[in-house]
Amino acid sequence: MKKYILFDHDGVLVDTEFWYFRAGERALAEIGVALDKDRYLRDMAQGLGTWTQARAAGVDDATISKQRAARDAYYQEYLRTEAIEIEGVVEALAELSQHVRMAIVTTAKRADFEIIHEKRRIKQFMDFVLVRDDYKLAKPHPEPYLTGLERFGAAKGETLVVEDSSRGLSSAVAAGIDCAVVYNEFTKAQDFSQASHRINTLTELLDII
Missing domain, CATH: 3.40.50.1000 (HAD superfamily/HAD-like)
Known part of the structure; x- marks a missing residue:
């Protein structure tokens, strides 16, 4: 027992899982990177995440830092407005x-x-x-x-x-x-x-x- x-x-x-992905997808789209959902899920299973794909696409750390802040803001927007x-x-x-x-x-x-x-x-x-x-x-x-x-x-x-x-x-x-x-x-x-x-x-x- x-x-x-x-x-x-x-x-x-x-x-909330989808909305976290969606926030990352939106942030990466702003810099011309498409976030692949299947790869995202494989990366997440290993404790990785959105920015693994960004780095693989050649995005530098300064840009990642900026887009991370954007992702976080988008996610909080979704948390306040979407049905979760x-x-x-x-x-x-x-x-x-x-x-x-x-x-x-x-x-x-x-x-x-x-x-x-x-x-x-x-x-x-x-x-x-x-x-x-x-x-x-x-x-x-x-x-x-x-x-x-x-x-x-x-x-x-x-x-x-x-x-x-x-x-x-x-x-x-x-x-x-x-x-x-x-x-x-x-x-x-x-x-x-x-x-x-x-x-x-x-x-x-x-x-x-």
Whole structure:
């Protein structure tokens, strides 16, 4: 029986994965670089991202820095204006909170996370939140989830990670924690063969814990 759940954030609790890609795509288009989605997803699985393709196209560091700032601004614009709710998340968390303690372990920047949760009811169910600023090495390194375990004072065997990406799954596996992968349209083609569980909605976690 699981006593703790460590949730990834983007693509699991809010539907933001596409909009992060779209912001990067928009920023690169301004300098004449087309961001290939399939390569982007392969790069993300390795802990890389948008700027790998920019560098491969010969874009210099100064321009990348400028367009990174543009990407971040576009992303925050989308977070404020686009529909990023995932139906049933709040209800599932309310039910789960009666059985387990929960936290969020995300690669999101603190500023972006705070924008997302200005008017949402997700954080109320969490003991704590770890954002990218709270650890040194990002997913797929195990440090984020090991930090979450330490914060809870939890054993690996009594904890479940919930992810939507192969990068996050690799982080959980490297940390030695069972991982349930929830369906996300944006990442559905990634390799989830190491997942302990595959689910379509968070409600199914009630049958796992």
